[in-house]
Amino acid sequence: MKLIQRAETKGFRYELIQGSADKEITALCYDSRELREGCLFVCMRGANFDSHSLLPSLAAAGVQIAVTDHDCALPEGLTVLRVADSREALSQLSAAWFGFPAEKLTTIAVTGTKGKTSTTHMIREILERAGRKTGLIGTNGITIGDCHRETKNTTPESYHLHEAFAEMVEAGCSCAVMEVSSQGLMLHRTGGICFDYGIFMNISPDHIGPNEHASFEEYLHWKAALFRQCRVGLLNADDAHTEEIIGNASCEKIWRFSTEHRPADFSAAGLRYAAEEGFVGLCFDFLSPEREALPVRVGIPGRFNADNALAALAVCSLIGAGREALSTGLQSVRINGRMEIANAAPFTVIVDYAHNAVSMEALLDTLREYGPRRLVVVFGCGGNRAKERRYSMGEIGGRKADLSIITADNSRFERVEDIIADIRGSIEKTGGAYLEIPDRREAIFYAVEHAEPGDMIAVIGKGHEDYQEIEGVRHHFVDREVVDEALKRRYGEKKS
Ligand SMILES: CC(=O)N[C@H]1[C@@H](OP(=O)(O)OP(=O)(O)OC[C@H]2O[C@@H](n3ccc(=O)[nH]c3=O)[C@H](O)[C@@H]2O)O[C@H](CO)[C@@H](O)[C@@H]1O[C@H](C)C(=O)N[C@@H](C)C(=O)N[C@H](CCC(=O)O)C(=O)O
Numbered sequence: 001m002k003l004i005q006r007a008e009t010k011g012f013r014y015e016l017i018q019g020s021a022d023k024e025i026t027a028l029c030y031d032s033r034e035l036r037e038g039c040l041f042v043c044m045r046g047a048n049f050d051s052h053s054l055l056p057s058l059a060a061a062g063v064q065i066a067v068t069d070h071d072c073a074l075p076e077g078l079t080v081l082r083v084a085d086s087r088e089a090l091s092q093l094s095a096a097w098f099g100f101p102a103e104k105l106t107t108i109a110v111t112g113t114k115g116k117t118s119t120t121h122m123i124r125e126i127l128e129r130a131g132r133k134t135g136l137i138g139t140n141g142i143t144i145g146d147c148h149r150e151t152k153n154t155t156p157e158s159y160h161l162h163e164a165f166a167e168m169v170e171a172g173c174s175c176a177v178m179e180v181s182s183q184g185l186m187l188h189r190t191g192g193i194c195f196d197y198g199i200f201m202n203i204s205p206d207h208i209g210p211n212e213h214a215s216f217e218e219y220l221h222w223k224a225a226l227f228r229q230c231r232v233g234l235l236n237a238d239d240a241h242t243e244e245i246i247g248n249a250s251c252e253k254i255w256r257f258s259t260e261h262r263p264a265d266f267s268a269a270g271l272r273y274a275a276e277e278g279f280v281g282l283c284f285d286f287l288s289p290e291r292e293a294l295p296v297r298v299g300i301p302g303r304f305n306a307d308n309a310l311a312a313l314a315v316c317s318l319i320g321a322g323r324e325a326l327s328t329g330l331q332s333v334r335i336n337g338r339m340e341i342a343n344a345a346p347f348t349v350i351v352d353y354a355h356n357a358v359s360m361e362a363l364l365d366t367l368r369e370y371g372p373r374r375l376v377v378v379f380g381c382g383g384n385r386a387k388e389r390r391y392s393m394g395e396i397g398g399r400k401a402d403l404s405i406i407t408a409d410n411s412r413f414e415r416v417e418d419i420i421a422d423i424r425g426s427i428e429k430t431g432g433a434y435l436e437i438p439d440r441r442e443a444i445f446y447a448v449e450h451a452e453p454g455d456m457i458a459v460i461g462k463g464h465e466d467y468q469e470i471e472g473v474r475h476h477f478v479d480r481e482v483v484d485e486a487l488k489r490r491y492g493e494k495k496s
């Protein structure tokens with residue numbers, strides 16, 4: 001069966017504008033910079049460019065069929081299809097092109113302003129412990145067995161998504177877990193997929209601005225859209241918007257989880273923060289409808305990681321993971337750049353991706369609960385991005401840390417000193433103590449060299465990133481590596 005007909009069996013609909021749709025296709029393309037002879041090309045209107053404008057040159061470049069979603073000049077010799085939405089069409093065609101691989105996997109989609117990366121990693125960890133080979137897609141890239149590659153987006157474009165699902169099937173995976181961003185939903189990167197499980201972690205104002213969402217209402221609308229394309233919904237009963245999302249959901253079954261003693265199907269009882277020799281993390285009893293209480297150890301600190309772990313345990317329990325996998329699967333979980341502990345004594349350094357006020361506040365609050373002698377935060381803010389983050393992060397640093405060391409992040413095309421001045425202004429209003437060390441490496445070295453027993457140092461904002469972007473150039477820079485170097489300089493090999 002030809003591509004178009006295969007896609008039609010799963011709901012792809014189009015109007016034939018000219019030519020014949022009954023053609024063999026050699027490739028499916030959506031970017032003229034990666035055109036292949038004999039392909040079907042999906043034209044899309046984007047934030048910067050409208051590839052419908054390329055129609056006149058497509059036939060000459062060997063394109064067989066073009067898919068469009070609005071009026072444009074029609075060149076001769078090219079089959080042109082008209083669809084309601086090109087991005088949705090690309091997703092439906094991609095699924096067909098790769099043989100509908102998502103249907104051969106148990107698919108789990110995680111959405112939320114915060115916690116997507118952490119929760120998806122935890123789910124993979126437990127499922128693999130339970131003997132279910134699981135592919136992973138998200139901000140940290142695509143991981144299938146030992147193979148890993150980076151992705152441009154948290155939720156990749158649909159073509160790359162279905163390509164990854166097909167690779168997972170090929171590699172013998174039975175499950176796929178992925179992060180689904182609101183942009184991914186809005187731009188139909190997951191269009192046409194019906195996930196087996198959809199998970200909602202939380203929502204707070206973020207991703208609002210040019211090229212993202214027009215308002216919080218729009219952001220919420222698109223987050224909620226996941227629950228119109230999954231069979232089972234698992235939602236955080238502690239979030240203020242959960243019931244609204246459930247009200248608009250079309251799932252066959254809804255489950256709730258709560259770490260804050262709200263009515264829910266899954267909960268965490270007796271939560272405590274543990275900082276023992278070789279283990280810094282959380283302990284609690286996992287309560288679920290069909291099991292007796294199960295003691296769980298999560299080897300990653302942070303109050304919010306109780307939410308992430310509970311969501312992961314709940315979905316894995318629904319999928320059928322056994323007691324052993326649930327109880328011990330998260331004991332030694334490590335997530336690149338998320339609450340990574342670089343050293344346990346005599347002081348603790350934590351590298352974390354917190355890069356907005358909400359996650360910075362949650363991070364500093366939760367570290368406070370471990371009772372540090374002093375809490376020091378090393379951070380900066382990105383250049384050429386909304387300035388609001390500088391003011392709000394500065395305020396949180398001033399209010400919640402004993403000392404803020406303000407430094408560079410990805411300054412892009414702005415002067416680091418100007419960004420630091422914006423942050424300084426709001427720290428000063430709080431009366432909090434601060435230092436300015438514009439060079440990020442020097443700032444981290446300073447923090448480590450001056451740390452005293454019992455201190456906690458949080459190096460935040462860049463997490464897993466392996467670069468620092470300055471004036472359009474990405475220089476190699478990994479916070480965790482620099483922390484290790486600083487510890488080595490202070491203590492020699494054994495403490496790093
Ligand atoms: C603003 C935005 O969302 N942009 C995304 C969008 O790009 P675009 O379609 O707007 O790009 P465009 O340059 O206008 O091009 C339009 C069309 O013309 C094609 N084209 C373009 C140029 C050309 O010469 N020839 C050509 O054919 C393009 O392939 C595209 O099909 O579609 C691309 C493919 O899916 C995305 O990679 C790109 O994400 C950019 C990189 C981005 O930063 N997006 C952010 C907002 C985002 O999506 N973030 C979320 C995470 C949010 C979270 O942390 O929760 C994510 O999922 O990553």
Ligand SMILES: Nc1ncnc2c1ncn2[C@@H]1O[C@H](COP(=O)(O)OP(=O)(O)OP(=O)(O)O)[C@@H](O)[C@H]1O
Binds near residue numbers: 355
């Ligand atoms: N459930 C949570 N609630 C609030 N903050 C969280 C939660 N989980 C993690 N965080 C904080 O947010 C940061 C980002 O976490 P994570 O990468 O798991 O979330 P994400 O949804 O993938 O985020 P992003 O969209 O920013 O990549 C962490 O480094 C941590 O500081």
